[in-house]
Amino acid sequence: MTEFVLGSVLESVRPRCIAILAVSVLLGGCAGAARIPEDSFYRLEIAAPAIRLPAPALTGVLVVQSGTAAPVYRDRALLYSEPETPARLQRYHYQYWIDTPPQLVQRSLADYLRAAGVATDVVLPEEGIDARYRLRVDIERFEHRRGRAGGEVAVGLRLTLAERASGTLLAQEFLQGDAAVQGNDFSAVAAAYRQALTDLYGRILTRVRALDSTGR
Incomplete structure (x- = not known):
């Protein structure tokens, strides 16, 4: 039982x-x-120029300022566009810069120009040093164009160089730089941004060197 x-x-x-x-x-x-995938963060380190100028192109201190940028470019997420809809920008999920593009460009450009010896010294605004010249950098494009293979990155910068005391405009122009993505991962995308900015910084250096700094 x-x-x-x-x-x-x-x-x-x-x-x-x-x-x-x-x-x-x-x-x-x-x-x-x-x-859930983990977040990834990318640095934007630009190599120093191959040569240093024998003498400064600008006699005095140059301050590099972060200018304007559309709100989407002030976000740390990497951006992309599709070939079918190039005017539409989207954010990559989980893929970020370590800082906002305006801050990254401002600091890396200041480091590049300082290493090149383009002025007596090159500083950032937060250093509080009285500068004779001001270089403002506006970001008008900063995105990955997806396409065949890895696509390409596009960077557009608008530069304004002026003498601070007098307000004299020394240079103002828009520069566009593109670089192919050599790979199929996000590290390759970040490397393409570095290449595009390295080329742009070289062109900026050439532009400043061409200025007649006599009496400045």
């Missing part, structure tokens, strides 16, 4: 145990499938 009762109890419990086990396995599988 005791064995019969025990057997009946086991038979009634068994289906519920199997059901609970099945639900546990199902939930465990869902949890594994719903793993």
Whole structure:
């Protein structure tokens, strides 16, 4: 009698145990499938110019200022556009710069021009140094154009160089730089940005060197 009762109890419990086990396995599988990707962050380090000018092109201190940029370019997320809709920008998920593009460009350009010896010294506004010249950099384009292979990155900068005391405008122009993405991952995209900016900074250096700094 005791064995019969025990057997009946086991038979009634068994289906519920199997059901609970099945639900546990199902939930465990869902949890594994719903793993969220980790965020990735990219630096924008630009190599110093190959040569240093024998003498400064600008006699005095130059301050590099971050200018205007559309709100989407002040976000740290990497941006892209599709070939079919080039006017539409979208954000990559989980892929970020370590700082906003305006800050990255401002600091890397200041470092580049300082290493080139383009002025007596090159500083940032937060250093609080009285500068004779001001170079403002506006970002008008900063995106990855997806396409065949890895696509390309496009960077557009508008530069304004002026003498601070007099307000004399020394140079103002828009520069566009593109670089092909040599790979199919985001590290290759970041490398293409570095290449595009290196080329642009070289052109900026050439432009400043061409200025007649006599009497300045």
